[in-house]
Amino acid sequence: MTRGRSTGRRGVPWLSYLVVATGAVLTVVPFCDMVMTSFKGPGEAGTLPYRFLPRAFDLANYRAAIRQLDLPALFRNSVAATALITASVLLTSSLAGYALAKLRFPGRDFVFRLVLATMMFPPFLFFVPHFLILVHWPLAGGNDLSGRGGAGLTVSIAALAVPFLVNGFGIFLTRQFMVAIPDEVLEAARIDGAGEFAVWWRIVVPQTKPVLVTLGLLTFVDAWNEYIWALLVSTANPDVMTLPVGIQLLQDHVDPARTTPIVMAGLVLSVLPVLLLFLLLQKYYVRGVMLSGLK
Amino acid sequence: MVNALVPETAERTPRARAVRSAVAGRVRHRRRQTVVAYLFLAPVLLFFAVFLLLPLGFALLLSTSRWSGFALGDIEPAGLDNFTGLFADGSTFLTPILTNTLLFALGTVALALTGSVLVATCIDRLRFQGVWRTLYFLPIVTTVVAVGNVWKYMYEPGGLVNGVLNAVGLDSVAFLADPDTALPSVVVVQAWASLGSAVLVLTAGLKSVPESYYEAAALDGAGPVTVFRRITLPLLRPSLLFVCVTQFLTGLQSFALITVMTRGGPGDATDVAALEMYRLAFGYGDWGTASAAAFVLFAVVLAITLAQLWWFRRTGEDA
CATH class of the missing domain: 1.10.3720.10 (MetI-like)
Structure with missing residues (x-):
């Protein structure tokens, strides 16, 4: 159904157009400024008077960003961490969601309530203990059994992903959608001799594909954009630095007047993959935000 | 269920045996489903134990302790000093x-x-x-x-x-x-x-x-x-x-x-x-x-x- 509620009643809603368009311009302008600045030459950015357009559309800043930031390495780390987190969240959520929705076993209500309770704790409670646990992880990164002597799990790229591998909201979300699958379908497959794992993989997962895409997309975007935890881990071990951390580092350490266009070029390159993915799978993402409202 | 409880004379009939084995089958099925369910939940439960409960406990312990951050044995109890320190005069x-x-x-x-x-x-x-x-x-x-x-x-x-x-x-x-x-x-x-x-x-x-x-x-x-x-x-x-x-x-x-x-x-x-x-x-x-x-x-x-x-x-x- 097309809305356009009062178009029929009171003609074209000019005032509404004005409000919405003004808001949209305010939303988009910073992105345009980012792109324009990424093309500006030396002495063109941050000088008075302000000019929106660059003198020439030169790709020099992009070349400089790739070179100075070592963008390929940052990209590799970001991709690895994001892939690990997304795969793990999808796998653990759909497995646990299936058990909680469709299997009958003692303790089910308790586990479900536990999952709900985990969503109550804000992430900032965990920065300190998570970091200390990773640093003191026994028998990793040169640590002895008591967790001393080395850098623990922080030597590994997995450190970027570890705190995000399981997501209470993801379990809750998949469970809610799996409850709707009729039991008869699963029972029929079991009578045909399918084990629970086969039932999960061949029936439940395909039937819940839309919600898994939604969850995957939300997780992907969050993981790709994550900054605080990645900053912590990268400080302990610069080899696993991700895109946001690397670009921020350049911003902080070099003369801003000269590097702003290079930073903007790096930002454009780092924002582009998520933006494209979002535009392609918008429907799923929008539904996810509606379901979670966590942003 | 009612059929399974009928007198023992029925025990020998094939029908009763079928019912009994069905009940036994259901019990076995139930038990197997419990095992499978906890296998499916194992990664999640393990994660919550190590990265939710343990950190929460650790953070609670730290909030009432003094610690330099090196050996776990160096953690000293400090009561509520950390909390009172936050609200003491001169604290921002x-x-x-x-x-x-x-x-x-x-x-x-x-x-x-x-x-x-x-x-x-x-x-x-x-x-x-x-x-x-x-x-x-x-x-x-x-x-x-x-x-x-x-x-x-x-x-x-x-x-x-x-x-x-x-x-x-x-x-x-x-x-x-x-x-x-x-x-x-x-x-x-x-x-x-x-x-x-x-x-x-x-x-x-x-x-x-x-x-x-x-x-x-x-x-x-x-x-x-x-x-x-x-x-x-x-x-x-x-x-x-x-x-x-x-x-x-x-x-x-x-x-x-x-x-x-x-x-x-x-x-x-x-x-x-x-x-x-x-x-x-x-x-x-x-x-x-x-x-x-x-x-x-x-x-x-x-x-x-x-x-x-x-x-x-x-x-x-x-x-």
Whole structure:
């Protein structure tokens, strides 16, 4: 159904157009400024008077960003961490969601309530203990059994992903959608001799594909954009630095007047993959935000 | 079940045997399903044990201890010293840090809520709602490092915002460099970044308002302001509550944007509780005080969330 509620009643809603368009311009302008600045030459950015357009559309800043930031390495780390987190969240959520929705076993209500309770704790409670646990992880990164002597799990790229591998909201979300699958379908497959794992993989997962895409997309975007935890881990071990951390580092350490266009070029390159993915799978993402409202 | 309990004479009949084996089969099936269920849940339960319960316990222990951060044996009990230290004379935790946190959250919610109600009610009247929504959504999928740096640059003397001010004949403003304007400046960015999701939730809420209500109001000759106040706003309550609670939660605990834009400065003009916790821990290695600060902030977040739920329930006729 097309809305356009009062178009029929009171003609074209000019005032509404004005409000919405003004808001949209305010939303988009910073992105345009980012792109324009990424093309500006030396002495063109941050000088008075302000000019929106660059003198020439030169790709020099992009070349400089790739070179100075070592963008390929940052990209590799970001991709690895994001892939690990997304795969793990999808796998653990759909497995646990299936058990909680469709299997009958003692303790089910308790586990479900536990999952709900985990969503109550804000992430900032965990920065300190998570970091200390990773640093003191026994028998990793040169640590002895008591967790001393080395850098623990922080030597590994997995450190970027570890705190995000399981997501209470993801379990809750998949469970809610799996409850709707009729039991008869699963029972029929079991009578045909399918084990629970086969039932999960061949029936439940395909039937819940839309919600898994939604969850995957939300997780992907969050993981790709994550900054605080990645900053912590990268400080302990610069080899696993991700895109946001690397670009921020350049911003902080070099003369801003000269590097702003290079930073903007790096930002454009780092924002582009998520933006494209979002535009392609918008429907799923929008539904996810509606379901979670966590942003 | 009843058949399984009939007298033993029936035991020898084939039918009874079939029933018995069916019951045994069901018990076996039940037991196997329990094993399978816990296998499916194993990764999740293991994760929660190691990365939720253990850290919570560890953080509680640290908040009541003194520790240099090296050997676990060096952890010394400190009672509530870390907590009292936060609120002692000369501590900056209550003012300005906790005050900043509240102002930051309050400002963000106020701006984002006003803006999103305005935009959502207007979008509801337009065509191509999907296109508009996409535009409003762009900041949400963008990393905080991009958002923070772009706005930081736009706030500079030679940046876009001052460029516009100068173009209309106004003097430049030192947005992030001036302690008086720094906090409002980051509040604007946080609200800008969260507008899209609020608009989305409110638009969905508006769609659930039955068309007939508006038609009835139009028949009664109600003006747009009356319709908004008497129909739209009351029916939008659940969505408003949702936006309010989630945005407040985010506002109270987020510090990534501030880290990128001002690092709490100038001075401590934009220092917020979560950032202070982060700095105490990873800047000064004061794990005890940092953990105490985290729990204090957690208590504040819980109290404010519960207060909002309570207030909305009390003032709402339908809840």
